[in-house]
Amino acid sequence: MYFFAWVTKNLISAGCYDMIINSFNNDGTGEKTVMRVRHNPKADIAVVESEYVIQDPASKKGHWKEIFGNENPIRIEIGMGKGGFIMEMASQNPDINYIGIERVNTILYKALRKQEEKALKNLYFVAFNADEIETIFDKGEIDRIYLNFSDPWPKDRHASRRLTSPKFLERYDAFLKQGGIIEFKTDNRGLFDYSLEAAIEAGWKTRDVTYDLHNSIYAPGNIMTEYETKFSAMGTPINKTIIYR
Numbered sequence: 001m002y003f004f005a006w007v008t009k010n011l012i013s014a015g016c017y018d019m020i021i022n023s024f025n026n027d028g029t030g031e032k033t034v035m036r037v038r039h040n041p042k043a044d045i046a047v048v049e050s051e052y053v054i055q056d057p058a059s060k061k062g063h064w065k066e067i068f069g070n071e072n073p074i075r076i077e078i079g080m081g082k083g084g085f086i087m088e089m090a091s092q093n094p095d096i097n098y099i100g101i102e103r104v105n106t107i108l109y110k111a112l113r114k115q116e117e118k119a120l121k122n123l124y125f126v127a128f129n130a131d132e133i134e135t136i137f138d139k140g141e142i143d144r145i146y147l148n149f150s151d152p153w154p155k156d157r158h159a160s161r162r163l164t165s166p167k168f169l170e171r172y173d174a175f176l177k178q179g180g181i182i183e184f185k186t187d188n189r190g191l192f193d194y195s196l197e198a199a200i201e202a203g204w205k206t207r208d209v210t211y212d213l214h215n216s217i218y219a220p221g222n223i224m225t226e227y228e229t230k231f232s233a234m235g236t237p238i239n240k241t242i243i244y245r
Contacts, residue, residue, distance in 0.1 A: 043109035053125045062138035068097045073143035083111025085225040090123040098123045137175035145182045149227040152191035164195035166202035182243040187231045192239035206241045213238040
């Protein structure tokens with residue numbers, strides 16, 4: 001394990017074209033696996049040059065409605081992956097604005113290529129690390145946050161890195177409008193149980209809790225992500241809840 005960490009660190013520092021991304025089994029055990037994502041040299045250039053990717057997002061803090069050119073509510077997905085979920089949401093809801101956030105350019109590029117074909121006017125992307133998410137949105141600027149199949153960070157010492165940790169909920173509180181909600185879905189039962197407890201610990205509340213979304217009263221209207229489609233086909237139950245103040 002230590003050797004792998006050393007190799008990973010040095011590959012990244014050397015600018016290797018192969019990026020190592022942590023992934024986890026979908027059986028809820030938290031056993032770590034490794035997924036290699038081959039870096040596409042075109043991705044970095046495309047992300048910088050695309051009209052659909054907002055550059056220097058911190059400078060847009062408090063001005064996102066100007067980017068969209070309307071007063072419609074703005075919803076974000078943190079860690080959007082290939083963008084299937086947020087693109088479908090934007091397509092079905094033209095009167096709502098969406099921002100997809102993804103830190104890995106190679107993955108973002110896949111969503112970008114889809115957007116270049118569809119040209120949805122109510123959707124933009126941001127290449128950004130969620131650790132500083134509160135620096136790009138102003139108080140009350142965001143209507144809803146989607147967290148879909150986030151990295152579970154199974155080790156206790158990494159709990160603060162989970163996107164549903166009290167630390168991150170504090171960040172969201174800085175820009176989620178009053179009455180705004182967080183929609184959280186995961187196949188990882190351990191992460192889900194943790195998130196329910198973390199929300200209470202942070203002074204938030206939860207509702208519409210289900211441990212088997214697709215066989216629940218909350219299934220109608222559910223938009224599946226790429227991971228969700230894969231896990232569901234394997235018979236893995238999907239957990240979902242709404243987190244609110």
